[in-house]
Amino acid sequence: MRDSEIREIRSLAIFAKMADEAFDRLCRGAYVQTFPPQIELITEGEPSDFLHVLSEGRVEMFARWNGRETTMALLRPVTSFILAATVRDRPYLMSARTLEKSRIILLPSEDVRAIFEEDAAFARAVVTELATDYRNVVKNTKNLKLRSSIERLANYLVRRQDRAEGARTFQLPVEKRKIASLLGMTPENFSRALRTLGEYGVEIDGLTVTIRDREDLVHFAKPTPLIDDPST
Amino acid sequence: MRDSEIREIRSLAIFAKMADEAFDRLCRGAYVQTFPPQIELITEGEPSDFLHVLSEGRVEMFARWNGRETTMALLRPVTSFILAATVRDRPYLMSARTLEKSRIILLPSEDVRAIFEEDAAFARAVVTELATDYRNVVKNTKNLKLRSSIERLANYLVRRQDRAEGARTFQLPVEKRKIASLLGMTPENFSRALRTLGEYGVEIDGLTVTIRDREDLVHFAKPTPLIDDPST
């Protein structure tokens, strides 16, 4: 593993405070791999042999049942993923695929669990991470159950604008069909919903979004930190 | 706190392995309260001052947004709830109300966090609990996004029968409207879906369900451990 990668991992909240010795041991068993786009990195149901860290590129988490498929999350560097499966030593609940050429760091789950037993700082960080993830999934459930699809889209755009530091114009992070699936809607419905939001000052050109009147959009979207703030 | 209650809490996986000293300290600050039915124990958005343990009775977790409300979970003894909010010292994401007369043990969140910092066994147990909870919410999301409402209901009944150790006849745990909301459907739609499942050998009389032909129902429901097994 490159020095830059080691520093990268180290900077993740989950690894930041653990003892050097433990961190070194974790890195010893780790390896890095670069994948082309559209590679299925992990498949739901399989044993969780590695904790994954996305170092470069883009990854989609998704799930399948009975011939259907839905996007569960879109990841960008630097993030770890499938921590819960690793910790519990249980099969993956979600699958993951690269959306573009991506570099993934693989940490053997056994090592992660072993070091977790020994290093208290690491254990605490894992708790914080899992609690945060848990709360984000709960927020997502509320989003799905309490809002219509157009409301979810409106709030998604508001959040995107926040992420773009409030810029009037910003880019959607991935193709629309993925965002549609993430929000629990079809591409067709997504497209129409976007047009409908034109009434509230949303303009769209390809992946470029312009929010003409944020006030107006927010008034419609009615965001709340209890659903829409990913940090709390 | 009564001796029986102390033993009760102690038997929860999350508290089972911690040091006696730490456990005693946790109990010292704890107190117990009995609530009548329909009392809102906690309200989303409020600071998470206590980790709650349901000792007797029944509790509903629910969430509100923009005048709408949805059931998030139904709890029965003995369970802790809102662990993630406590650990992260963040506002509750869900509200909770008693469905019947209930006894609740309240553990000051500050104590929980303090002891969590000191007692490694407790920290590990918290991780396991959070990872399990996280995975259950993910399963729930898959259930919501990948299945129609009648498929969710069919799988719910299969799970219920499992919980009743496979008995042909068993009782629904709460009023139907709550189950409907939990499954993300209206009471009317719930009622009709139940009738529709008659085709697959489901009979209903009040809260009493009889599964005439489990094979048939399972064939329709297509359960998978990656959604329907709460233990993995």
Next chain:
DNA sequence: CCGAATTTTTGATCCAGATCAAGTCCCCGT
């Protein structure tokens, strides 16, 4: 730069599930 494949949009239609409106049933307190 061209052609093929994929995504996106638009239109038409369909359907699952919501809403509205009445009953009916059941529980519960007096």
Next chain:
DNA sequence: ACGGGGACTTGATCTGGATCAAAAATTCGG
């Protein structure tokens, strides 16, 4: 036992969103 209120069911209707179909716009490999 009776009356009242909520829960449940049933029917009628409506609608958000899905599906089907087919252009239009993009992307990408060669």
